Amino acid sequence: MKQNENVNANLIIGRNPIIEALKNGRKIDKIIMQKDGEGSIKKIAAMAREQKVMLQYVDKAALDRIAGAGSHQGVAAYIAAYGYYEIEDILEIAVKKDEEPFLILLDGLEDPHNLGAIMRTADAVGAHGIVIPNRRSVSLTDTVAKASAGAIEYVPVAKVSNLVQTIDKLKKKGLWIAACDMKGETFYEANLTGGIAIVVGGEGQGVSRLVRETCDFILSIPMKGKISSLNASNAAAVLMYEVMRQRIKARIK
Incomplete structure (x- = not known):
């Protein structure tokens, strides 16, 4: 794994992973969105409001810092760590x-x-x-x-x-x-x-x-x-x- 790669298990980035997390009822503490997002960003915002998940709007530079080397597509979410099964x-x-x-x-x-x-x-x-x-x-x-x-x-x-x-x-x-x-x-x-x-x-x-x-x-x-x-x-x-x-x-x- 590259040293600069984001390894925060409590953070997911990208639109599809966050949409699936919301659809699956995963515990999400907060979603951070880029201002003026379009398309599926608005869908994520609507789903978050419906599930009463906290939304925070930031500029692209702030999201870049949070996501590290990852391609965030304008959105990131803090979640409970992924659990393992037996x-x-x-x-x-x-x-x-x-x-x-x-x-x-x-x-x-x-x-x-x-x-x-x-x-x-x-x-x-x-x-x-x-x-x-x-x-x-x-x-x-x-x-x-x-x-x-x-x-x-x-x-x-x-x-x-x-x-x-x-x-x-x-x-x-x-x-x-x-x-x-x-x-x-x-x-x-x-x-x-x-x-x-x-x-x-x-x-x-x-x-x-x-x-x-x-x-x-x-x-x-x-x-x-x-x-x-x-x-x-x-x-x-x-x-x-x-x-x-x-x-x-x-x-x-």
Whole structure:
């Protein structure tokens, strides 16, 4: 993460993340807006007044200072810090939806933009939640919220102390664990229709050896171009959509 990047977990910036926070009934202490805002800025103001959220109007220079290096689009909001879920909470969501559990485990992902993008795709495919480790991992920050385009309000994230132990726990719950790695079975030839957790590694290092050895099987993504791999969020998206495709096909049958 860049040193000048805003890491205030109590601040979200940008219009879409704040609209989603308001729609989701998230506790917002105060919204700071640029004077003379147009378009969706007025929509945010109307939603805030309806929910009796404090509004403060400032000039662009003040918002620039608050948002740091972030692109605030004329609005920022102070909120309660994003809360983490327990693994059991995420599994319970699947039970209530009468669906096989579908989780994304991130091993050493440190780029907040990648986490935000993965959250956005997870919401789109109906994944039940994301799991990140305490160490060597990005946390839920305003940068993640912005990159997720509001998906952070809908995708539960669990933070665990040991990813290997978590994988063992999920296995005992009946889930299959599949790691994304170049040396594995081509992903579209694997059966991904049951309860499953997809493990995606961090930027550069990929899935760590211990985590990879703990998984049930390895999924690879064929590459025909000059570049040897996809970045974490792209690889995760490919695999998540394959899980969704296979589940839809199984239901039709």
